[in-house]
Amino acid sequence: MRLYISPTDGVPIYMQIIQQIRRGVATGELVPGEELPSIRALADQLVVNPNTVARAYRDLETAGVVTSSRGMGTYVADTNVKSVKSERKEVLTPTVDSLIVESRQLRVPLSEVIDLVKDRELAHGPRAEAEKGSEVDRG
Amino acid sequence: MRLYISPTDGVPIYMQIIQQIRRGVATGELVPGEELPSIRALADQLVVNPNTVARAYRDLETAGVVTSSRGMGTYVADTNVKSVKSERKEVLTPTVDSLIVESRQLRVPLSEVIDLVKDRELAHGPRAEAEKGSEVDRG
């Protein structure tokens, strides 16, 4: 998987790395268990300090997207696809509840809240294309 | 309208001022044409530098929420300039954006997000009756 960096983009380099790897995992271009390029290799490729790549890998590990080991390398985590639908929805519930409460305080009807959600969804650009279920052979 | 500041909140002071005034306008606690406290008066009240309040007022004027004039003061903008209705939506937008970002990280499709919003709306019970008469919605 090839990564590209825009130094003048406003968004930090380490964040660009994070986003592209997350996207790769989401689309299935990066499969669980796959080895990522080493910190120094990716740093050389992107012409960036190794610490910047390390920062991205560290955050990705904290988020559970990858796993790293000294001397071993960094790999896409196995647990990414395992999260169940209901669990993911439960995590979203607090944020949704905040939205409901706030909309009631502001007297914004539910229909307009939903419209706003759709509007903002579009404003955030296209989502990563979800992988289709028949291609899993690892992990 | 009384404003409160949390210096250790992580969110900048000028932003807290902006949010609270926007919210005041959205809820109707601040009516169009109403005079806001002067920059120095509010700065004294919040124990903050006048420039910080000025920054908030300047951003609010750019957003069309208030109007300022030298020597005259700062006033809540007239509804012809910016409708209370649109202000409500803009106040709601940050929360909606958080929801969008969160749902993308969790790979929850938009349709399920909307379903969840509807579910939680029901879970919160019926909404309060709309207030009569005191609201005009132009624009």
Add this chain to the structure above:
DNA sequence: ATCAGTGTACTAGTTCACTAATACACTGAT
């Protein structure tokens, strides 16, 4: 044991958002 390759830790420099200090400019009343 050695070595090349891996991630990790510490330190420093740079940039930028945020806030403050100070001075300037306008308005309306006296």
Add this chain to the structure above:
DNA sequence: ATCAGTGTATTAGTGAACTAGTACACTGAT
């Protein structure tokens, strides 16, 4: 004209985020 009160502009200090330089520590193969 003067003055108190208003918003505005300029400059500077502070701190956090970001990136880089450098050194350290672990792993597996030789």
